[in-house]
Amino acid sequence: MPKVVDLDQRRSDLADAAARVIARQGIDAASLRTVAAEAGWTTGALVPYFATKRELLAFTLQASLDRRRARHADRAGMAPDDALRDLLVGPLPTDPDTTLHWTVTLAFAAQASSDPELAAMQREAYLQFRSSVIELVVASGRAEPGDQAAVESERLIAAVNGVALQALFDRDLWTDERQIAAVDAALACSDSSSRSRA
Amino acid sequence: MPKVVDLDQRRSDLADAAARVIARQGIDAASLRTVAAEAGWTTGALVPYFATKRELLAFTLQASLDRRRARHADRAGMAPDDALRDLLVGPLPTDPDTTLHWTVTLAFAAQASSDPELAAMQREAYLQFRSSVIELVVASGRAEPGDQAAVESERLIAAVNGVALQALFDRDLWTDERQIAAVDAALACSDSSSRSRA
Amino acid sequence: MPKVVDLDQRRSDLADAAARVIARQGIDAASLRTVAAEAGWTTGALVPYFATKRELLAFTLQASLDRRRARHADRAGMAPDDALRDLLVGPLPTDPDTTLHWTVTLAFAAQASSDPELAAMQREAYLQFRSSVIELVVASGRAEPGDQAAVESERLIAAVNGVALQALFDRDLWTDERQIAAVDAALACSDSSSRSRA
Amino acid sequence: MPKVVDLDQRRSDLADAAARVIARQGIDAASLRTVAAEAGWTTGALVPYFATKRELLAFTLQASLDRRRARHADRAGMAPDDALRDLLVGPLPTDPDTTLHWTVTLAFAAQASSDPELAAMQREAYLQFRSSVIELVVASGRAEPGDQAAVESERLIAAVNGVALQALFDRDLWTDERQIAAVDAALACSDSSSRSRA
DNA sequence: TATGAATGAGCATTCATTCAT
DNA sequence: AATGAATGAATGCTCATTCAT
Numbered sequence: 141m142p143k144v145v146d147l148d149q150r151r152s153d154l155a156d157a158a159a160r161v162i163a164r165q166g167i168d169a170a171s172l173r174t175v176a177a178e179a180g181w182t183t184g185a186l187v188p189y190f191a192t193k194r195e196l197l198a199f200t201l202q203a204s205l206d207r208r209r210a211r212h213a214d215r216a217g218m219a220p221d222d223a224l225r226d227l228l229v230g231p232l233p234t235d236p237d238t239t240l241h242w243t244v245t246l247a248f249a250a251q252a253s254s255d256p257e258l259a260a261m262q263r264e265a266y267l268q269f270r271s272s273v274i275e276l277v278v279a280s281g282r283a284e285p286g287d288q289a290a291v292e293s294e295r296l297i298a299a300v301n302g303v304a305l306q307a308l309f310d311r312d313l314w315t316d317e318r319q320i321a322a323v324d325a326a327l328a329c330s331d332s333s334s335r336s337r338a
Numbered sequence: 339m340p341k342v343v344d345l346d347q348r349r350s351d352l353a354d355a356a357a358r359v360i361a362r363q364g365i366d367a368a369s370l371r372t373v374a375a376e377a378g379w380t381t382g383a384l385v386p387y388f389a390t391k392r393e394l395l396a397f398t399l400q401a402s403l404d405r406r407r408a409r410h411a412d413r414a415g416m417a418p419d420d421a422l423r424d425l426l427v428g429p430l431p432t433d434p435d436t437t438l439h440w441t442v443t444l445a446f447a448a449q450a451s452s453d454p455e456l457a458a459m460q461r462e463a464y465l466q467f468r469s470s471v472i473e474l475v476v477a478s479g480r481a482e483p484g485d486q487a488a489v490e491s492e493r494l495i496a497a498v499n500g501v502a503l504q505a506l507f508d509r510d511l512w513t514d515e516r517q518i519a520a521v522d523a524a525l526a527c528s529d530s531s532s533r534s535r536a
Numbered sequence: 537m538p539k540v541v542d543l544d545q546r547r548s549d550l551a552d553a554a555a556r557v558i559a560r561q562g563i564d565a566a567s568l569r570t571v572a573a574e575a576g577w578t579t580g581a582l583v584p585y586f587a588t589k590r591e592l593l594a595f596t597l598q599a600s601l602d603r604r605r606a607r608h609a610d611r612a613g614m615a616p617d618d619a620l621r622d623l624l625v626g627p628l629p630t631d632p633d634t635t636l637h638w639t640v641t642l643a644f645a646a647q648a649s650s651d652p653e654l655a656a657m658q659r660e661a662y663l664q665f666r667s668s669v670i671e672l673v674v675a676s677g678r679a680e681p682g683d684q685a686a687v688e689s690e691r692l693i694a695a696v697n698g699v700a701l702q703a704l705f706d707r708d709l710w711t712d713e714r715q716i717a718a719v720d721a722a723l724a725c726s727d728s729s730s731r732s733r734a
Numbered sequence: 735m736p737k738v739v740d741l742d743q744r745r746s747d748l749a750d751a752a753a754r755v756i757a758r759q760g761i762d763a764a765s766l767r768t769v770a771a772e773a774g775w776t777t778g779a780l781v782p783y784f785a786t787k788r789e790l791l792a793f794t795l796q797a798s799l800d801r802r803r804a805r806h807a808d809r810a811g812m813a814p815d816d817a818l819r820d821l822l823v824g825p826l827p828t829d830p831d832t833t834l835h836w837t838v839t840l841a842f843a844a845q846a847s848s849d850p851e852l853a854a855m856q857r858e859a860y861l862q863f864r865s866s867v868i869e870l871v872v873a874s875g876r877a878e879p880g881d882q883a884a885v886e887s888e889r890l891i892a893a894v895n896g897v898a899l900q901a902l903f904d905r906d907l908w909t910d911e912r913q914i915a916a917v918d919a920a921l922a923c924s925d926s927s928s929r930s931r932a
Numbered sequence: 933t934a935t936g937a938a939t940g941a942g943c944a945t946t947c948a949t950t951c952a953t
Numbered sequence: 954a955a956t957g958a959a960t961g962a963a964t965g966c967t968c969a970t971t972c973a974t
Contacts, residue, residue, distance in 0.1 A: 172968075183970090309460050309461055326496075381960090383959050389945095565848070647844075690916055693900070697895070714888070765947060766947075779955050
């Protein structure tokens with residue numbers, strides 16, 4: 141009887157190990173040897189799960205994106221305003237988990253400029269996130285459905301991404317509070333402008 | 339007498355070649371061989387100008403940051419509001435030049451998470467840019483000097499960076515107009531909130 | 537199960553290959569590529585056994601020193617005088633094996649002037665050899681224990697080393713017989729001086 | 735009128751510079767760049783004097799051998815016994831000058847194992863030195879002309895070389911006094927054996 | 933399934949050498 | 954005569970990948 145190995149579980153473990161290595165030492169240090177060692181394996185053991193390094197890295201990015209989504213999926217019972225704020229503030233790099241996500245995202249974003257496959261993954265994840273935001277922007281009455289809601293959502297997402305990007309480089313300047321304040325300021329904007337008009 | 343070579347000119351040429359390679363094929367492809375070939379030289383020819391690869395990359399980043407600054411330095415006679423808009427909208431990746439800058443910036447940002455020297459360069463450039471923005475935010479009456487102006491400026495920069503980041507991955511969605519619209523929306527925010535109170 | 541490889545055996549094989557290359561073409565020619573090829577391998581195959589070139593060279597020297605010691609270790613049942621002569625005459629470069637040893641030793645001696653680790657290994661080996669000689673010098677009644685025996689031993693070792701050094705460069709002049717005669721002459725010296733007084 | 739440059743003087747200067755670099759950092763560090771810099775020149779300036787690196791190194795060895803000879807050439811008025819002792823004790827590595835000579839000699843000896851030209855130079859120098867020693871060994875009545883004197887001289891030279899070799903590696907153990915004592919012991923040997931028979 | 937030995941291409945870097953100036 | 958820019962081959966080393974076990 142062959143040993144039963146959960147392929148997906150194993151892949152996730154390896155992707156987690158890769159993410160840890162990337163966050164700790166940069167994507168250049170993420171050699172197969174290093175990642176395998178981080179996961180408690182040897183190089184060759186990766187092969188059944190990922191045929192090439194590219195596959196491992198692509199899966200790692202996808203796992204990071206999926207995890208970000210999963211972490212804040214449960215907003216069913218919340219008021220639209222609270223849900224929107226939760227959706228935008230949640231991913232900020234304020235704890236080790238989210239910081240890991242952003243570091244990994246950034247590493248892959250750099251790769252993506254010259255790798256259409258990674259770029260497509262990023263784009264896809266962005267569009268999903270964007271439609272969630274649009275939905276809540278509409279539901280909370282911040283903008284009319286259609287282009288207005290899209291622009292408004294893009295502005296909000298840009299604020300989140302911009303803050304997160306800066307925060308990665310200067311945690312001293314960008315305390316948790318300041319990050320959240322910046323996103324709240326962006327939110328307040330549509331409060332006072334769009335909605336006051338309503 | 340040996341051939342006379344303009345050291346700084348040559349360095350700039352090489353940094354430009356490096357930037358082109360990075361933008362086209364990613365920072366991993368920016369080996370000394372590739373960069374030298376892109377510049378029309380052989381590997382060893384780089385040595386008199388950059389002793390190590392690190393030096394070449396650091397210079398390339400610095401050159402990209404400097405160029406961004408230089409490109410929009412002449413706002414002496416403009417009204418503060420126009421100058422601010424120019425300062426924020428100018429760097430958006432709407433043409434090959436600015437796109438190159440952002441691609442390079444992103445590549446280095448990823449490296450910077452594991453390279454303190456590069457991180458310091460990024461941080462320094464950010465702080466300079468931030469103080470320019472603060473100055474104009476104050477001059478245009480969008481915020482009081484001090485923390486309020488700082489937060490407001492950070493919000494605006496975050497908007498620019500966030501938009502630029504997304505635009506790199508989806509030039510179809512993020513047309514020039516849409517990028518500018520998003521930044522204008524962020525600007526409109528302090529128009530309608532802070533200034534309407536005045 | 538991976539292929540089972542005897543680490544020490546493989547290391548010895550590689551050190552032997554290195555010694556052969558050094559003896560044939562000089563230590564400068566002993567690149568990883570050359571040594572690997574001499575051993576019938578490719579460059580990267582050395583890595584599991586020697587992480588760096590330094591390690592390979594240090595091991596090669598040590599192996600050569602160890603082999604010299606091992607070759608003449610069995611003098612248990614001999615008279616002190618015979619054992620001493622055996623100990624001193626044995627290492628002379630009179631056959632391919634000992635010539636190889638001396639060529640390697642010389643190559644490393646030159647490196648050692650700018651490499652403290654190699655110098656320490658040489659010194660250590662010398663001190664061990666010296667204490668063996670001292671023991672037999674005393675046992676054979678050629679000198680009193682203490683400084684007198686030390687000086688006498690050093691004189692004998694110097695004779696051996698000096699002869700070996702010259703012999704490496706002029707095998708025509710330094711036939712096996714002449715090498716042995718020179719060492720015997722040095723031995724005769726303490727026979728006739730110190731011992732005749734007894 | 736072209737600048738008058740003394741070719742031989744320039745070559746000697748460069749060989750001295752090479753010797754200093756070799757003694758200080760080992761022969762591997764003696765690149766053309768380093769040697770030129772040590773002499774206060776640039777790489778290309780060596781070319782008119784030495785077409786290749788090999789030439790420079792060969793000349794450096796020859797210069798070191800010549801200097802050793804020159805340093806102790808003036809023994810015209812001395813008693814044969816004193817002259818012999820002077821000839822043997824003089825080259826011992828007891829001061830910076832002679833230590834430099836030995837370090838260089840050793841470096842080249844290692845190269846010589848795989849370089850017939852260098853080996854020939856060493857052999858030639860040895861034979862010259864040997865004939866000087868033989869002459870004085872005979873003149874001082876330590877041995878009959880012919881094979882006996884040759885063997886006796888070889889024994890003495892071997893003592894000197896052996897002591898010098900060891901002394902290079904352990905200057906703590908091999909003080910000036912101990913080096914001289916060892917050579918004197920070798921000399922005493924022919925005093926007490928050969929000559930007492932006379 | 934998992935190992936880790938082995939391959940061979942690729943890297944940054946060093947350097948002897950050439951040569952226009 | 955002298956410079957030092959440029960070449961291009963070599964080096965030590967890393968690493969994704971393959972594969973016998």
